[in-house]
Amino acid sequence: MAGLGWRMRALTGAGAWAAWAVGTTILISTGWQGGGVLAVFFVASTAVSRVLPPKVNAQDAKGDRRDAWQVLANGSVAAGGALFGLAEPALGMWLLTVSLAASASDTWATAVGTWSGKTPRDLRTGLSVAPGTSGGVTVPGTIGAIGGATVVATSGAVVAESLGLLLAGTLLGLLGMAVDSLLGGAAQGRFYCPECERPTERSVHRCGAPAILKKGWRWFSNDLVNFCAIAVAAFTGWAVWQWWP
Numbered sequence: 329m330a331g332l333g334w335r336m337r338a339l340t341g342a343g344a345w346a347a348w349a350v351g352t353t354i355l356i357s358t359g360w361q362g363g364g365v366l367a368v369f370f371v372a373s374t375a376v377s378r379v380l381p382p383k384v385n386a387q388d389a390k391g392d393r394r395d396a397w398q399v400l401a402n403g404s405v406a407a408g409g410a411l412f413g414l415a416e417p418a419l420g421m422w423l424l425t426v427s428l429a430a431s432a433s434d435t436w437a438t439a440v441g442t443w444s445g446k447t448p449r450d451l452r453t454g455l456s457v458a459p460g461t462s463g464g465v466t467v468p469g470t471i472g473a474i475g476g477a478t479v480v481a482t483s484g485a486v487v488a489e490s491l492g493l494l495l496a497g498t499l500l501g502l503l504g505m506a507v508d509s510l511l512g513g514a515a516q517g518r519f520y521c522p523e524c525e526r527p528t529e530r531s532v533h534r535c536g537a538p539a540i541l542k543k544g545w546r547w548f549s550n551d552l553v554n555f556c557a558i559a560v561a562a563f564t565g566w567a568v569w570q571w572w573p
């Protein structure tokens with residue numbers, strides 16, 4: 329799958345190796361059930377970005393090939409959660425599904441939101457922001473988020489034969505997306521490239537020029553925001569699991 333992702337130009341070379349490590353951990357920990365959920369996640373996330381070309385140029389996307397940091401930001405919590413499956417298989421599936429649902433929710437929200445061309449608003453302040461800005465939300469993007477979380481949660485619920493996982497996966501997937509928007513809007517580093525006179529989310533712009541910090545924390549990258557959002561969803565999933573009948 330990782331090799332195929334690289335061939336299809338969905339992953340960079342390092343991204344493919346990271347995906348291989350995440351995928352192998354998930355397969356060893358949760359078997360074909362977890363592998364199936366991962367496959368659904370990967371196909372759905374890749375497809376939605378390909379089928380819905382953005383109407384507006386999302387500001388400063390890294391490009392549609394995922395690098396190793398993006399893969400680990402999205403996959404390391406899922407792999408870590410899956411490891412619990414070695415001791416308690418149902419818990420491993422639960423944490424894996426919740427993590428991947430949160431990640432898919434964010435990917436689908438971005439893809440559907442930028443495809444719709446609607447002007448996003450900052451979830452915290454309610455002010456309009458440029459499309460693709462972290463923290464910005466739109467109605468179509470939110471519907472997309474529900475779609476992404478539901479697709480992954482459904483696949484987990486089917487293979488784990490757990491209706492509770494459908495509910496938990498969908499709701500906690502959306503929780504992850506909400507945390508992602510709040511953290512992205514409040515704390516993520518925002519920069520400005522003086523060479524290109526464009527806003528950017530990277531401390532070194534893609535043109536190579538060092539960008540000026542405008543807002544947020546310099547070290548708090550979009551990858552780190554994704555990682556934290558998924559971790560919050562997974563940890564909440566773990567807490568719900570303790571309480572679930």
Ligand SMILES: [Zn+2]
Nearest residue numbers: 521524533535
């Ligand atoms: Zn530049």
